[in-house]
Structures are given as C-alpha cells and as structure tokens.
Amino acid sequence: MALAIFQFPCLSDNYGVLIHDEASGRTASIDAPDAAAVTAALAQTGWNLTEILTTHHHPDHTDGNLALKEATGCTIVGPSYEAAKIPGIDRELTEGDVYDFAGHPVHVIWTPGHTLGHIAFFLPEDGVAFAGDTMFALGCGRVFEGTLLQMWESLQKLAALPDETVVYCGHEYTESNLRFALTIDPANEALIARGEEIKKLRAAGKPTVPTTIAAEKATSPYLRASDPAVKATMKMVDASAADVFAAIRTAKDNFK
Ligand SMILES: [Zn+2]
Known part of the structure; x- marks a missing residue:
C-alpha cells in the first residue's frame, strides 16, 4: 500500500516529514528538527511515531531525537559515519543498506559533502526520496565537511534516480x-x-x-x-x- 506522507515547516526554514504505513501503523520522522513541531504533526495526523530516519548530524536535524525517543520509545536510525554525533542512535546505516520500513524498502545512499556521513533515503517502490541537506529545490547544501568533488558525486547519485522520483529536502531555500x-x-x-x-x-x-x-x-x-x-x-x-x-x-x- 502507498505510504502517506505529511510535510510541515518548522524552526526558521526547515521541513519536517512524517511517513506512515497504514497497515502496520508504523510512522517514521525524516530527521527530527524540533520535538515540539514533530509532536504537533503527530497529533494532527493521529499517527504514532515508531522511528526516526536521520540524514545527518546537524542540530536542526537531530535536536528532537532524545525528547521524541523518550516520549514515544521510537527507534533512531542514521548514518554510521557520524553515529557518534546522532543523539540516541540505535541502528547505523551506510551506502547500499536497505532498511525495511513496514515492507517498503528504504535504500540508503551515501551523499557526503554537506557533512561527511550524510545519507539520503530512496524508496523505489514509493517513488520518493529524502535528500536531507544534499539536494534542495534549485539547490544543494553548503559543503561544510566534504570536498566540492564529493558533493558533485553525491548529487550525481541523486540525479541518477528515476526522473519521476519525488524529492523531499530539509529546507525551504x-x-x-x-x-x-x-x-x-x-x-x-x-x-x-x-x-x-x-x-x-x-x-x-x-x-x-x-x-x-x-x-x-x-x-x-x-x-x-x-x-x-x-x-x-x-x-x-x-x-x-x-x-x-x-x-x-x-x-x-x-x-x-
Ligand atoms: Zn545540515
């Protein structure tokens, strides 16, 4: 069954996203910029948080982790290369891993550049990708940790996804x-x-x-x-x- 997706603005210019599988009741937050905003989105949708899928360690993507984990008991998964910087991480993912979200395969794409461990998530059966701060609408993330060449190669990986792939990203820039x-x-x-x-x-x-x-x-x-x-x-x-x-x-x- 198709995923339900709920996007909401939070902090100054971030987007939070919830994905929900109706049959299993599982709900994942793509990053957790702000616990209060994610909690409000959960209340609005009536969904119960079961996991957080983290793209990278920046505080405006992880600040909500511990409060949400404490409130819901959710599992936190994120990039292995920067696991030490992801609060509450339970499971580490890296290039080529496929995470199972309620029967929806979530392909992990390593996209270093903005941060060295940054990962994006691609759900081929749902035709959707979550690019974090690697790709924005008409943009790409600032290169803080990696090299410009790494960022170029990371963007090429995302550009190679099917044309019709719907891409969510971390900010409204x-x-x-x-x-x-x-x-x-x-x-x-x-x-x-x-x-x-x-x-x-x-x-x-x-x-x-x-x-x-x-x-x-x-x-x-x-x-x-x-x-x-x-x-x-x-x-x-x-x-x-x-x-x-x-x-x-x-x-x-x-x-x-
Ligand atoms: Zn960032």
Whole structure:
C-alpha cells in the first residue's frame, strides 16, 4: 500500500516529514528538527511515531531525537559515519543498506559533502526520496565537511534516480536559490517558468518542496554544470562538469 506522507515547516526554514504505513501503523520522522513541531504533526495526523530516519548530524536535524525517543520509545536510525554525533542512535546505516520500513524498502545512499556521513533515503517502490541537506529545490547544501568533488558525486547519485522520483529536502531555500540560479542560467526557459511558479507559491505561503528529479535536472544550475550555456556563463567552456559545479557552488557561497 502507498505510504502517506505529511510535510510541515518548522524552526526558521526547515521541513519536517512524517511517513506512515497504514497497515502496520508504523510512522517514521525524516530527521527530527524540533520535538515540539514533530509532536504537533503527530497529533494532527493521529499517527504514532515508531522511528526516526536521520540524514545527518546537524542540530536542526537531530535536536528532537532524545525528547521524541523518550516520549514515544521510537527507534533512531542514521548514518554510521557520524553515529557518534546522532543523539540516541540505535541502528547505523551506510551506502547500499536497505532498511525495511513496514515492507517498503528504504535504500540508503551515501551523499557526503554537506557533512561527511550524510545519507539520503530512496524508496523505489514509493517513488520518493529524502535528500536531507544534499539536494534542495534549485539547490544543494553548503559543503561544510566534504570536498566540492564529493558533493558533485553525491548529487550525481541523486540525479541518477528515476526522473519521476519525488524529492523531499530539509529546507525551504527555493526563492534564494532561484535568484542565484537565474544569474547562472538566465536563458533557461524551464527555469524561468519554474521561477514564476515558485514566486506564486511563496507569495501564497505555500511550500515549493517536494520537487522531482526531472525538475531539478532541467532547472538546477548545480545539475546543469555540463550544459554548454551554463559553462558559457561561468566562462568555463572547456572545463569538466565537476569543476564547473565547484565554481557554481563557490559562487553561491558569496551570493547575496
Ligand atoms: Zn545540515
């Protein structure tokens, strides 16, 4: 049976997500940015938390772990490479592991860059992925711990998922990402059209997340680093896609 998915904003610009399997009653929180916000989402849905799937150790993804575990007895799973930094972790996952969520296979994809142990979750039978702070709508996470090349390779793993995959991510950064994307890829008609849609959604107070792999491949400057138009704007026509990506990500760090 299809998963039920409930996304809610929390903290200043984070998203929390609950996934629920009706038959078993199991409910997982993708990260736990804030215990109160997750608890409120559980009350609103009437679901009982059974597990937390952690993408990476940053406090705005794990601060709710211990309080939620204490309140619900949930199991906490997360990346083995940074297990020491994940409060309350019970089970460690790494590249290629398949976690069973109530009969829904959850494929673990190691996506280092933003943090060294960061993992994303892909549920092929449900056509959905949870990218944490690796991929955002029109964006990618800041590279704090890994290298720019690692982040490029991590994004390539996600870009290789089926086009129709629905991608949830950790933050609502899309309007800022859009302003930057238009400086890198100003003639991209798909980006321009998506930009209009994004402005409408945000003006109405609506989320721009989730996105899809197809939309990101067509409009995210980070995934279009091999495109001649993007290379031309970056004045890097002969450079590798990985180098162009690195230059774009670095430019974003300094973009106001
Ligand atoms: Zn983070």
